[in-house]
Amino acid sequence: MNTLSLPALHAFSRADAAALSDERLLEEQRAFAAARRLVDAGAAAVAAEIAARSDRSLGVAGLAQGRGARTPEALVAQLTGVSVRDARTLVTAGELVSTPAPGLEPLAAAVTSGDLSVEAALAVKAGLGDSDRVDPDARAGAAERLVREASGLTLEQLAARAREAGAALDVADVPRREEQLRERRFLTLTPLPDGMTRLSGLLDPESAAVIRTAVDAATAPQRGGPRFVDRTAAPEPHADDTRTVPQLLLDALVDLITVATHADTGRVLGSKRVGVRVHVSQRDLSTGTGFASIEGQTAPISIATAQRISCDAGLIPVLFDTDGRILNVGRTQRHHTARMRVGLAARDGGCTIPGCARPPDWCEAHHIDEWQRHGGDTSTDDGVLLCRHHHQLLHAKCWRIVRIGSQYWLDRGNGDRVPLQHRNPTATRVHPPPRQ
Known part of the structure; x- marks a missing residue:
């Protein structure tokens, strides 16, 4: 042995x-x-x-x-x-x-x-x-x-x-x-409990070359040591920039995607206009207190960040009044119906049925007073977001969604009413959820 x-x-x-x-x-x-x-x-x-x-x-x-x-x-x-x-x-x-x-x-x-x-x-x-x-x-x-x-x-x-x-x-x-x-190529975005999102994946050689070349071009002047403004300038250290190289890489990738979404003519993103939506109450934005949130993210952001984003043409501020109603959904959407969907997404944060976690992009706008049967209006006040499954279920079961003031309830027709969920922390801040 x-x-x-x-x-x-x-x-x-x-x-x-x-x-x-x-x-x-x-x-x-x-x-x-x-x-x-x-x-x-x-x-x-x-x-x-x-x-x-x-x-x-x-x-x-x-x-x-x-x-x-x-x-x-x-x-x-x-x-x-x-x-x-x-x-x-x-x-x-x-x-x-x-x-x-x-x-x-x-x-x-x-x-x-x-x-x-x-x-x-x-x-x-x-x-x-x-x-x-x-x-x-x-x-x-x-x-x-x-x-x-x-x-x-x-x-x-x-x-x-x-x-x-x-x-x-x-x-x-x-x-x-x-x-x-x-x-074998893939990309995943995984939300983490602390509000961060983990980006992980594998790039095949061709994809890696495209991304690495672009990121390297954007970050090469910043990678450690002296940094050059142009080829003829003398090296000048940037002591005020404390970002690490990995942080520089991520910032460059975000900047590249931001520029690409502005330049896209429908080839990649289709007809949807992509923008980051920041939800903030008018009161908090004007006073500089409180907090705001980014649509689709769970961690709150500071009012200073919301004020900075509201000045960026590529990002959309969504303002709430003290009753939780939408004041403004930005001007990047041309058609009124699309702008109302932005407002519904901002207010509801996704499917409003309790326990459902479908995000706004996976949802449909439901008229709480149906367009033909009840002569309902198309408005943010009389609309809620439902995922396809719950939208179909609601019609199949002949359930109704009713609004009392600014609160929305699911009425199953047997005397059982359940308050709908609104997962936007800014909307909840200006208007607390109803008690059962």
């Missing part, structure tokens, strides 16, 4: 590191890295064996299901404390080491000996590809060369060289691999 040969390790603290000379410090870092490579190689081998003993064909007799785990990756995650995704990486790496594909034997040997990390081996494997048109000896030669180069490269640099080598080995496979990357 083989045993791991590891450098002498102990619980190592920052104080221990501080006591080392420069050369010894670097040596210690190399020792830990070598130990980690060996430990990860062993963990990958064990994970692959766990997966083999948990094969689906074994059913509940398999190792993973026999221990109460749904998959071998889930069992590995439980045993190691890593994520299921990292456990899957261990299993994949273990399979690479134990049964390498033709031409990838150099990677398996390098991982087993501790010369190559698990992550580096998988990056090289992905870069070289799995096309059966490539001669295994040619792939093995490329793998050996990459293993030799790996010690002086970062993981990203090694992966880039592996992709170049893979393209050279099979030029005909480049379009397929390009499409694979394109299919």
Whole structure:
């Protein structure tokens, strides 16, 4: 039975590191890295064996299901404390080491000996590809060369060289691999409990080039150190700009999108005029006290920010009077009906049925006094926002929405009345919700 040969390790603290000379410090870092490579190689081998003993064909007799785990990756995650995704990486790496594909034997040997990390081996494997048109000896030669180069490269640099080598080995496979990357592209915006929104995603190479080139052009003069006003000007530090580089990148992206929405003629955004709507009471705006809110966002903003935005032609201030009614919805919408929808969105914040979280853009305007049956007017006072589901449900059930003063209620016709929700914090501030 083989045993791991590891450098002498102990619980190592920052104080221990501080006591080392420069050369010894670097040596210690190399020792830990070598130990980690060996430990990860062993963990990958064990994970692959766990997966083999948990094969689906074994059913509940398999190792993973026999221990109460749904998959071998889930069992590995439980045993190691890593994520299921990292456990899957261990299993994949273990399979690479134990049964390498033709031409990838150099990677398996390098991982087993501790010369190559698990992550580096998988990056090289992905870069070289799995096309059966490539001669295994040619792939093995490329793998050996990459293993030799790996010690002086970062993981990203090694992966880039592996992709170049893979393209050279099979030029005909480049379009397929390009499409694979394109299919993985995505963007998500996730609201967080503290009012921030997390932006995450993946860019395929072409999309990344478009965005990175534009952002780099917008931020290059601001990236650290001296900043140049133009090519002939002397460098001048901007001590008053305390933004970090990541903050500069985000601000540049927001500016680019703002300019694009103003310039768009319907090609991307269709007929809808895009603008950020700020909801604020006339009283708070004039006195400079209180707070405002941005449509679609949950965190309040200061009156100073609302005043700044109200001066920006690209953003729309929405003013409320002391009864919670809309005073002004801006002038970016030409048609009256569109402007009324802006007002409804500002007041209601989305579907007004309690418990429904559909945003304004997913809603339809409902006449509380129907246009044909009751001769109702088209106005913000006699309209509410409902998502399609609740709009259809209301008509199917013959429910009514009634307005008493400035309050709106859902009347189910059996004596049961429920107050409608208005999720706009500014509207709630100037006019509290009704009590049941």
